[in-house]
Amino acid sequence: xxxxxxxxxxxxxxxxxxxxxxxxxxxxxxxxxxxxxxxxxxxxxxxxxxxxxxxxxxxxxxxxxxxxxxxxxxxxxxxxxxxxxxxxxxxxxxxxxxxxxxxxxxxxxxxxxx
Amino acid sequence: xxxxxxxxxxxxxxxxxxxxxxxxxxxxxxxxxxxxxxxxxxxxxxxxxxxxxxxxxxxxxxxxxxxxxxxxxxxxxxxxxxxxxxxxxxxxxxxxxxxxxxxxxxxxxxxxx
Numbered sequence: 001x002x003x004x005x006x007x008x009x010x011x012x013x014x015x016x017x018x019x020x021x022x023x024x025x026x027x028x029x030x031x032x033x034x035x036x037x038x039x040x041x042x043x044x045x046x047x048x049x050x051x052x053x054x055x056x057x058x059x060x061x062x063x064x065x066x067x068x069x070x071x072x073x074x075x076x077x078x079x080x081x082x083x084x085x086x087x088x089x090x091x092x093x094x095x096x097x098x099x100x101x102x103x104x105x106x107x108x109x110x111x112x113x114x
Numbered sequence: 115x116x117x118x119x120x121x122x123x124x125x126x127x128x129x130x131x132x133x134x135x136x137x138x139x140x141x142x143x144x145x146x147x148x149x150x151x152x153x154x155x156x157x158x159x160x161x162x163x164x165x166x167x168x169x170x171x172x173x174x175x176x177x178x179x180x181x182x183x184x185x186x187x188x189x190x191x192x193x194x195x196x197x198x199x200x201x202x203x204x205x206x207x208x209x210x211x212x213x214x215x216x217x218x219x220x221x222x223x224x225x226x227x
Contacts, residue, residue, distance in 0.1 A: 032213050043204060044218040094213035097166045102216060104158040
């Protein structure tokens with residue numbers, strides 16, 4: 001069964017400093033990775049999707065995937081206080097089936113201080 | 115543009131009482147629909163998914179049921195709530211297929227006392 005772990009549990013950075021979040025997964029067949037964020041008490045907002053090794057940039061968010069090491073990273077460039085939220089890593093396998101079943105990590109709580 | 119609306123925003127219910135949570139998706143025909151649940155301090159886990167009207171698949175058994183009475187509507191319900199049902203319920207939609215992005219609603223906070 002897929003296990004997804006995120007680190008650190010919480011992270012505080014100053015406004016404008018790079019924030020780096022880590023996600024590890026256990027199933028080597030995984031090939032579908034997404035980063036979401038959740039502001040307190042709200043729904044999830046998709047930030048970036050990545051399907052092959054390397055980097056994928058969406059605005060100030062860059063995902064970096066290394067499937068051999070079972071890691072996917074999220075880097076947030078010049079974060080603002082409004083970026084303070086819970087960041088969730090979601091992993092799945094593109095099996096061709098009809099269920100987009102995501103396995104989520106517990107999240108990293110990011111606080112950006114001005 | 116697609117919109118997803120969940121109701122209610124929050125519920126406080128007694129153990130043993132019934133529950134009905136709803137979700138409506140506008141602007142997308144025949145989407146896949148999902149229910150996810152997040153216990154306090156826990157991880158999000160998928161409960162149900164549906165690829166078409168009238169068809170719902172259960173992923174995790176939590177003494178809950180789901181129905182899709184219309185193409186754009188997904189309902190989560192139970193006749194008897196348990197304390198363990200407390201948490202945050204999220205509805206999501208995606209394009210058909212197993213590898214599409216899930217787009218989530220704003221959720222319902224359920225507290226069972």
